[in-house]
Amino acid sequence: MAKHHVTATVNGDTVEFLCDAQETLLDCLRDQLGLTGTKEGCSTGDCGACSVTVDGRLVCSCLMLGVEANGKSIGTIEGMARGNELHPLQRKFIEHAALQCGICTPGFLVAAKSLLERQPNPTETEVRYWLAGNLCRCTGYDKIVRAVLDAAAEIRGA
Amino acid sequence: MRYEAPNSLDQAVALLAHEAGEARVLAGGTDLLVQMRTDVIDPILVVDIKGIAELRQITEEAGGFRVGAAVTGAELKEHAKLKSVWPGIVEAANLIGSTQIQGRATMGGNLCNGSPAADSVPALIAAGAKACTVGPKGRRELPVEDVMIAPRKLSLAKGEIIASFLLPPRPAHSSDAYLRFIPRTEMDIAVVGCGVCLTLDGKGKCTAARVALGAVAERPLLVAPAAQALVGSSVDEPALQKLAAAASAACRPIDDKRGTKEYRIKVAGVLARRTALIALERARKV
Numbered sequence A: 001m002a003k004h005h006v007t008a009t010v011n012g013d014t015v016e017f018l019c020d021a022q023e024t025l026l027d028c029l030r031d032q033l034g035l036t037g038t039k040e041g042c043s044t045g046d047c048g049a050c051s052v053t054v055d056g057r058l059v060c061s062c063l064m065l066g067v068e069a070n071g072k073s074i075g076t077i078e079g080m081a082r083g084n085e086l087h088p089l090q091r092k093f094i095e096h097a098a099l100q101c102g103i104c105t106p107g108f109l110v111a112a113k114s115l116l117e118r119q120p121n122p123t124e125t126e127v128r129y130w131l132a133g134n135l136c137r138c139t140g141y142d143k144i145v146r147a148v149l150d151a152a153a154e155i156r157g158a
Numbered sequence B: 001m002r003y004e005a006p007n008s009l010d011q012a013v014a015l016l017a018h019e020a021g022e023a024r025v026l027a028g029g030t031d032l033l034v035q036m037r038t039d040v041i042d043p044i045l046v047v048d049i050k051g052i053a054e055l056r057q058i059t060e061e062a063g064g065f066r067v068g069a070a071v072t073g074a075e076l077k078e079h080a081k082l083k084s085v086w087p088g089i090v091e092a093a094n095l096i097g098s099t100q101i102q103g104r105a106t107m108g109g110n111l112c113n114g115s116p117a118a119d120s121v122p123a124l125i126a127a128g129a130k131a132c133t134v135g136p137k138g139r140r141e142l143p144v145e146d147v148m149i150a151p152r153k154l155s156l157a158k159g160e161i162i163a164s165f166l167l168p169p170r171p172a173h174s175s176d177a178y179l180r181f182i183p184r185t186e187m188d189i190a191v192v193g194c195g196v197c198l199t200l201d202g203k204g205k206c207t208a209a210r211v212a213l214g215a216v217a218e219r220p221l222l223v224a225p226a227a228q229a230l231v232g233s234s235v236d237e238p239a240l241q242k243l244a245a246a247a248s249a250a251c252r253p254i255d256d257k258r259g260t261k262e263y264r265i266k267v268a269g270v271l272a273r274r275t276a277l278i279a280l281e282r283a284r285k286v
Helices: A025-032 A088-097 A105-118 A124-133 A142-156 B009-018 B032-039 B073-078 B080-085 B087-094 B105-110 B120-127 B224-230 B237-250 B261-285
Strands: A004-010 A013-019 A049-053 A055-059 A072-075 B002-003 B022-025 B045-048 B058-061 B066-068 B128-137 B138-143 B148-150 B161-167 B172-183 B192-201 B206-213
Touching: A013 A025, A025 A049, A049 B161, A049 B172, A055 A105, A055 B073, A088 A142, A105 A124, A105 A142, A124 B161, B009 B022, B009 B045, B022 B192, B066 B080, B066 B206, B073 B080, B073 B087, B080 B161, B087 B172, B087 B192, B105 B120, B105 B161, B120 B172, B120 B192, B120 B206, B120 B261, B138 B172, B192 B261, B206 B224, B206 B237, B224 B237, B237 B261
Parallel strands: A004 A072, B002 B045, B022 B045
Antiparallel strands: A004 A013, A049 A055, A049 A072, B058 B066, B066 B161, B128 B138, B128 B161, B172 B192, B192 B206
16 A cells, blocks of 8 residues: 655644554654654553644544644644743743653643643633643642643733 | 545545445544554544535534534534533533543544443434434435444444434523533543433423433433423422433443443433433523
8 A cells, every 4th residue: 555645734844754544643743753752652542642733723643643634734842942942831840840750741731732822811620621631640730730820820921 | 554535425425335345434533543553443444534524514504503423522612602502412522531532523423433321422312413424325314313223333324424413493491411420520431421401381391301311221322201201390309200210210231340230220310310400400591
């Protein structure tokens, strides 16, 4: 079976890659494009480590085929910092020590950014529900939630 | 595996109908990709239907709504009018998985995945929704409760796709609700799910009702005796007791790690009563 030729936008840049029909977007990002910031956790859509945005919508990249990305705009963790300047969420995760092993962190950051784009002033409950699909097995949820709320306040200029 | 992404329903039907091997429809993929990954299925052809415009739309039609089968949970949630007219359907669909899953998961997929515990299905059955299909023999409409026969078994012909769900016109003083019971607060599979849709007259008497249960039988059930317990009443205590008894009596569940038969039968009655009270409160306000 011939490989599929996919053209997509990733973090604002046009990219092209070849993939097999059954390859997931997660595998394509990591193995074809070398964007290894997106992590593989469960591969069944339960853990959120592979979170990316597709045309602005938060999804698990393990539950999407690479070929489905054709013509789409993908956002990954690599697109979050501007050069050497970290995104406020990234800075607040460091300040609040909202990470331990770090495997879940890119997924949490991509998911949190997606929340703040829709709801700049979320309640703690909204943050917890929005991030319920991101699992941290170092169990640092409280610090993560505080970091997101603090980043939201800073972005709002509060 | 071959991947096709047609932009018309006719092309999608032809692709599925002409494939001799295992062919699957890909909508949100949140069940399909997991089943492929875990080798539950090994399709030779996957037909992605998300490029077909009519499957991605919510439109008002004949006084009701037509909801494309490939509309995602997130899109349902963002449709303010649908949410106000059919709150039970939208809350049921929104119970499926996380934010990430909501960005992809669809009601067409939830139904065609063929799980007795699918959350959106009892809500659609309670609503009196029709599944509008397109297949090699053309288009047809069938009640949602007639689509699933048994776990992973549907009454659809080879090559037949669910294109949309047709929701009927909403009378005055009418609303719906969906509740499911799970042992935690988020992201689990229903031990019991219950959808109730009811209509009141100007004096608050119930003139029409539909009650559906999930996860208590080999497929989601429309429970006519439970609905009859409400019709003609003011949804008062005796009617709610009859409703709960009828809901429990309709269950033919299995024992599994989420709950025993006895537990599911008991919970079905409790849940039917709670769901009816939410639908009642909503119906009084519209």
